[in-house]
Amino acid sequence: MPLTEQQQAEIEAARAQRAETRRPTVPALEGLLYQPFQVLDHGFVRVIDYMGDDAAIVQAARVSYGRGTRRVSEDAGLIRYLMRHRHSTPFEMCEIKYHVKLPIFVARQWIRHRTANVNEYSARYSILDKEFYIPDPEHLAVQAATNRQGRGAAIEGEAAQRVLDLLRRDAENAYSGYAAMLNEDASGSPIDPARPGLARELARINLSLGFYTQWYWKTDLHNLMHFLSLRADPHAQYEIRAYAKVMLETLRRWVPMAHAAFLEYRMNAATISATGLAVIRRMIDGERIEQASSGLSAREWRELMALLGR
Ligand SMILES: Cc1cc2nc3c(=O)[nH]c(=O)nc-3n(C[C@H](O)[C@H](O)[C@H](O)COP(=O)(O)OP(=O)(O)OC[C@H]3O[C@@H](n4cnc5c(N)ncnc54)[C@H](O)[C@@H]3O)c2cc1C
Numbered sequence: 420m421p422l423t424e425q426q427q428a429e430i431e432a433a434r435a436q437r438a439e440t441r442r443p444t445v446p447a448l449e450g451l452l453y454q455p456f457q458v459l460d461h462g463f464v465r466v467i468d469y470m471g472d473d474a475a476i477v478q479a480a481r482v483s484y485g486r487g488t489r490r491v492s493e494d495a496g497l498i499r500y501l502m503r504h505r506h507s508t509p510f511e512m513c514e515i516k517y518h519v520k521l522p523i524f525v526a527r528q529w530i531r532h533r534t535a536n537v538n539e540y541s542a543r544y545s546i547l548d549k550e551f552y553i554p555d556p557e558h559l560a561v562q563a564a565t566n567r568q569g570r571g572a573a574i575e576g577e578a579a580q581r582v583l584d585l586l587r588r589d590a591e592n593a594y595s596g597y598a599a600m601l602n603e604d605a606s607g608s609p610i611d612p613a614r615p616g617l618a619r620e621l622a623r624i625n626l627s628l629g630f631y632t633q634w635y636w637k638t639d640l641h642n643l644m645h646f647l648s649l650r651a652d653p654h655a656q657y658e659i660r661a662y663a664k665v666m667l668e669t670l671r672r673w674v675p676m677a678h679a680a681f682l683e684y685r686m687n688a689a690t691i692s693a694t695g696l697a698v699i700r701r702m703i704d705g706e707r708i709e710q711a712s713s714g715l716s717a718r719e720w721r722e723l724m725a726l727l728g729r
Contacts, residue, residue: 422455430454430465443486445472447672455518456665459658461550461631462520464665466673471513471640473498473676480509495676502680510641513674517636517666522552524628525659532646535638542632543620546601551590551629553583558657570657586629593625640677643670648685695723 422430433453448469455463474486477494480501481487487494501509521529530537540547559579560570574582602609602616609616616622638646647670649655651663671678691699694714701708710720 421461442470443472443474445469445673447675448669451669451672456668458661458665459522459552460555461552462522462525462662463518464662464669465518466515466669467518467635468516468637469514469673471674473674475512476501476509476640476674476677479512480506495679498676499680499683502677502684507641510644510677511639513640513677514637515640515643515669515673517669518633519636519662520631520633521662522629522658523626523632524552525656525662526632526634527628528656528659529636529650529662532638532642534642534645535636537634537636539634540632542623543618546603546619547597547623547626547630547632549594549598550631551586551594551627552631552658553586553590553629554658556583559583568654590627590629593627593630596625597622640674644677644681644685647681651686689726691723691726692719695719698723699727 430453448466452466452468455465457463473494477483477489477497478486480497500506519529526539556575556579557573559574559582561572561574563569563571573579600617600622601619602611602614604610643666647663647667650659651667653660655663667678670681692715698708698713698715710717713720715723
């Protein structure tokens with residue numbers, strides 16, 4: 420994630436600034452504002468701005484006039500209640516804005532979350548940096564046999580090296596073609612004045628999904644937690660999970676009560692079907708149940724047993 424000196428200086432300048440405000444702030448999040456947290460080989464996440472805190476959720480839920488005088492434990496209890504009963508709008512009162520640098524294939528998964536405001540770096544307007552994602556060798560794996568959307572056993576040794584070499588070679592080739600078509604140096608002057616430079620919006624079309632893009636991504640707390648519940652989940656692809664993991668930590672710093680309730684009732688909780696619940700009741704009553712007599716499909720049975728740690 421090498422930032423240029425100018426980018427680093429801009430971040431430092433932003434971090435050095437202080438603004439007086441009547442609005443409540445969250446010191447734990449203020450402390451990491453603007454700071455980039457590395458994700459994958461060239462990516463990052465940084466918090467650019469936020470609105471609201473745990474108390475704002477409570478305030479909205481009670482439609483109160485001020486910050487209230489109730490005890491912290493009462494606020495935490497209310498937030499847990501709201502989370503448990505799937506109340507959404509009090510959480511929508513808080514907002515957060517991130518700057519994310521991410522490979523295009525991760526961006527394609529991410530952009531499916533429609534309930535955010537996004538502004539992406541324009542490769543029609545600007546030249547993309549020569550930055551592409553090469554997985555760490557430990558993340559190379561074969562296609563999973565059981566889950567079609569996933570990875571199986573690790574690929575190691577010579578086979579892994581071959582994959583890494585191919586990824587690097589193809590990305591290098593794609594970028595050198597891009598640079599040749601653009602025919603521009605860093606100042607925008609032609610490298611070879613005898614040749615026309617292709618428009619940026621066309622020169623980019625051969626770049627592959629591993630190249631990095633960037634965006635500002637703003638969402639509310641309710642939809643952030645929805646995003647994290649799907650993308651920090653083990654079913655999500657490792658690369659987007661890596662981003663979700665960093666964002667989970669920003670959530671913890673920002674709204675610790677909502678974060679704790681989120682882990683309790685969403686992230687580490689489970690949804691059980693009516694038939695699954697009936698199976699659990701029968702088990703508690705001491706009945707010995709097999710999949711065939713459970714009313715669950717083989718897959719549902721496996722999933723329920725995994726949930727119950729059996
Ligand atoms: C593990 C995993 C695998 C996936 N695999 C695939 C795949 O193979 N192919 C594929 O195409 N996608 C895939 N997706 C993407 C997935 O189907 C969703 O598009 C994505 O997760 C965004 O979820 P969302 O719509 O709930 O989020 P958001 O767009 O943020 O929406 C949040 C909620 O708002 C509501 N909402 C938003 N927009 C509308 C609307 N227009 N109409 C009604 N309600 C709306 C819905 O309740 C929705 O749940 C996958 C996602 C995951 C996590």
